[in-house]
Amino acid sequence: MSAVSQAPPSATGRRAGGRRTGSAITAPGRLASAGLVYLVLGVLALLFLVPSLWMVFAAFDTEPSLRATPPTSLTLAHFEAVLTPDIFYRPMWNGILICGGAAVVTVLASVLAAYPLSRYTLRFKRPFMYTVLFATGLPITAIMVPVYGMFVQANLLNSRAATMLFLAASTLPFGIWLMKNFIDGIPITLEEAAWVDGASAWQSLRLLVAPLLAPGIAVVGIFTLVMTWGNFFVPFILLTSPDKMPAAVRIFTFFGQYGSVRYGELAAYSLLYTLPVVALYIAVSRALGGKFSFGGAMKG
Amino acid sequence: MSATTATPPLTPDQRRRRPVRAGGGTRPGQRGAARWIIPLGPALFLLLAFFAGPILWTVWASFTNAALTGAQAAQTEFIGLANFERLLADPRFASATILTIVFLLGSGVVGQTVLGLTLALLLQNRHALVRGAVGVIVVGAWVVPEVVAGFVWYAFLEREGSLNAVLGFGGVESQNWLFTAPMLAVILANVWKGTAFSMMTYAAGLSEVPSDLKEAARVDGASGFQVLFHVVLPLIRRTIATTLLLVTLQTVQVFTLIYVMTSGGPGSRSTTLPLLMYEQALQLGDLGYGTAIALALLLVAGLFSLVYVRMLGTEAKR
Numbered sequence: 001m002s003a004v005s006q007a008p009p010s011a012t013g014r015r016a017g018g019r020r021t022g023s024a025i026t027a028p029g030r031l032a033s034a035g036l037v038y039l040v041l042g043v044l045a046l047l048f049l050v051p052s053l054w055m056v057f058a059a060f061d062t063e064p065s066l067r068a069t070p071p072t073s074l075t076l077a078h079f080e081a082v083l084t085p086d087i088f089y090r091p092m093w094n095g096i097l098i099c100g101g102a103a104v105v106t107v108l109a110s111v112l113a114a115y116p117l118s119r120y121t122l123r124f125k126r127p128f129m130y131t132v133l134f135a136t137g138l139p140i141t142a143i144m145v146p147v148y149g150m151f152v153q154a155n156l157l158n159s160r161a162a163t164m165l166f167l168a169a170s171t172l173p174f175g176i177w178l179m180k181n182f183i184d185g186i187p188i189t190l191e192e193a194a195w196v197d198g199a200s201a202w203q204s205l206r207l208l209v210a211p212l213l214a215p216g217i218a219v220v221g222i223f224t225l226v227m228t229w230g231n232f233f234v235p236f237i238l239l240t241s242p243d244k245m246p247a248a249v250r251i252f253t254f255f256g257q258y259g260s261v262r263y264g265e266l267a268a269y270s271l272l273y274t275l276p277v278v279a280l281y282i283a284v285s286r287a288l289g290g291k292f293s294f295g296g297a298m299k300g
Numbered sequence: 301m302s303a304t305t306a307t308p309p310l311t312p313d314q315r316r317r318r319p320v321r322a323g324g325g326t327r328p329g330q331r332g333a334a335r336w337i338i339p340l341g342p343a344l345f346l347l348l349a350f351f352a353g354p355i356l357w358t359v360w361a362s363f364t365n366a367a368l369t370g371a372q373a374a375q376t377e378f379i380g381l382a383n384f385e386r387l388l389a390d391p392r393f394a395s396a397t398i399l400t401i402v403f404l405l406g407s408g409v410v411g412q413t414v415l416g417l418t419l420a421l422l423l424q425n426r427h428a429l430v431r432g433a434v435g436v437i438v439v440g441a442w443v444v445p446e447v448v449a450g451f452v453w454y455a456f457l458e459r460e461g462s463l464n465a466v467l468g469f470g471g472v473e474s475q476n477w478l479f480t481a482p483m484l485a486v487i488l489a490n491v492w493k494g495t496a497f498s499m500m501t502y503a504a505g506l507s508e509v510p511s512d513l514k515e516a517a518r519v520d521g522a523s524g525f526q527v528l529f530h531v532v533l534p535l536i537r538r539t540i541a542t543t544l545l546l547v548t549l550q551t552v553q554v555f556t557l558i559y560v561m562t563s564g565g566p567g568s569r570s571t572t573l574p575l576l577m578y579e580q581a582l583q584l585g586d587l588g589y590g591t592a593i594a595l596a597l598l599l600v601a602g603l604f605s606l607v608y609v610r611m612l613g614t615e616a617k618r
Binding site: 033037038040041044045048049050051052053054055058065066067068069105108109110112113115116117120122135137138139140141142143144145146147148149150165166168169170172173176201226229230232233237248251252255263266267270273274277278281 | 335336339340341342343344346347349350351353354355357358361366415418419422423426430433434437438439440441443444445446447448451452453455456458460461462465492495524545546549550552553554555556560574577581582587590591594595597598601
């Protein structure tokens with residue numbers, strides 16, 4: 001802050017001072033504004049942090065409230081109260097079944113689909129990829145009513161397998177898009193060598209491409225897990241019996257039943273439900289070398 | 301795969317000739333459609349059954365009186381444009397459309413874009429430690445599941461919540477912000493949840509802006525803001541348009557966050573189109589009317605998308 005008062009940012013000062021250090025060229029890099037930038041960044045970070053502090057504090061507080069106040073005495077009682085088969089274990093298992101299944105289906109289907117799309121010259125390839133891109137952005141919420149109607153008519157309502165398949169289909173366009181980019185990155189010369197030696201397409205996909213594609217498979221799989229694990233609307237609509245609900249929906253019914261009184265347990269449950277996603281997200285950003293952005297996927 | 305094994309082994313001569321004859325990128329062994337139909341099969345099945353099917357059904361059902369219960373459930377009739385006429389005459393639909401656009405502009409277009417771009421600009425060329433710390437906090441909000449984000453903001457804005465505790469120092473009267481300002485509450489929550497995505501895409505876009513262009517502008521005497529508005533932003537306009545498009549498609553369909561925080565209330569003061577659709581189609585069982593609302597939702601998203609594509613087109617001509 002002292003830097004700000006010493007050198008008030010003026011037009012002449014900027015021009016004159018602009019050449020002093022290497023990073024000074026970029027607009028906010030000068031000493032005068034550097035302090036201000038850190039101040040703004042600090043305030044923004046604090047604003048982002050404060051709402052979620054409640055969850056961490058209340059989960060361990062012996063006297064939890066809705067306020068994010070540091071607990072005076074710590075307890076694990078809220079976690080114990082939540083860790084029952086009905087509230088926690090069964091919904092978590094349902095979530096693992098539904099989201100894990102969706103991840104496996106998405107990975108398999110997208111590898112198989114992306115391979116010919118990447119390697120062959122097909123007449124319908126461009127329109128197909130554009131359709132996939134369009135489907136990537138399609139608001140899923142908007143098609144949930146017809147999907148519900150379809151599930152009712154096909155007698156698929158309240159089926160975990162059907163819900164899993166729908167979730168897999170909803171993440172598949174993005175999976176195909178990502179996977180095609182990954183396969184495009186594997187040099188075709190390797191496979192050509194294998195074909196010359198008499199390998200079939202299936203053999204070269206299984207023995208050559210699949211091992212090289214491990215990062216892509218991990219990213220698409222984990223991405224599907226993260227997306228579906230946090231999805232509330234789809235299981236909320238397509239599943240009806242409480243014993244089939246994944247954690248995303250169970251935690252909401254818990255909130256509806258006890259949310260306005262048992263804050264500590266709600267916060268503890270929220271933490272337990274959130275942690276797997278955070279772990280998976282860290283794993284996927286590691287797999288991409290710490291540069292997890294959609295930049296590559298968006299350029300197409 | 302059967303096609304592969306059924307093919308007789310190739311003579312060395314054939315092996316050499318084949319790729320040339322078939323054109324680049326063709327496999328030995330597999331002929332015709334089988335080489336793409338078999339691997340594309342599972343994906344095509346899933347996409348057709350769960351995407352194309354429901355979309356076509358949406359268009360059809362919006363012209364019918366399809367319902368979950370009662371006589372209409374057994375006998376669905378074609379009723380033409382009646383659903384759309386009802387839609388246009390429904391004051392709740394009008395208010396839901398306006399609220400959806402307010403939500404979209406407030407949280408998606410203005411909030412997430414301005415905040416995301418600001419964060420990306422401020423974090424550019426900072427120390428890795430600063431970038432890491434701020435990044436983890438902002439991305440943390442993005443990674444949290446939507447339901448939990450709803451709880452967190454419910455706790456933050458409730459009468460007993462943290463915001464009132466902070467504002468209490470300034471002498472502001474304690475109030476349930478979810479009740480007094482429901483739209484502002486859900487917009488803030490969605491900005492909190494979604495900014496990380498914009499920040500990451502803008503950071504990626506900014507990193508591709510060549511620094512010598514910025515340097516040249518500065519040597520010519522441009523101020524920091526002039527460099528930003530006349531050099532940097534025009535260069536990343538493609539990133540901006542694409543990000544706005546994705547954010548818009550994401551924002552118009554937000555259901556969970558609003559449902560958890562306010563359930564569309566009080567009254568219907570935060571009932572956006574997805575919540576109205578849910579209420580009409582799944583709570584009241586009027587599937588036909590619900591799908592008409594879903595189409596309206598797609599229309600709003602489509603119109604905004606058109607604006608971005610236009611923006612991209614006119615910018616490119618300059």
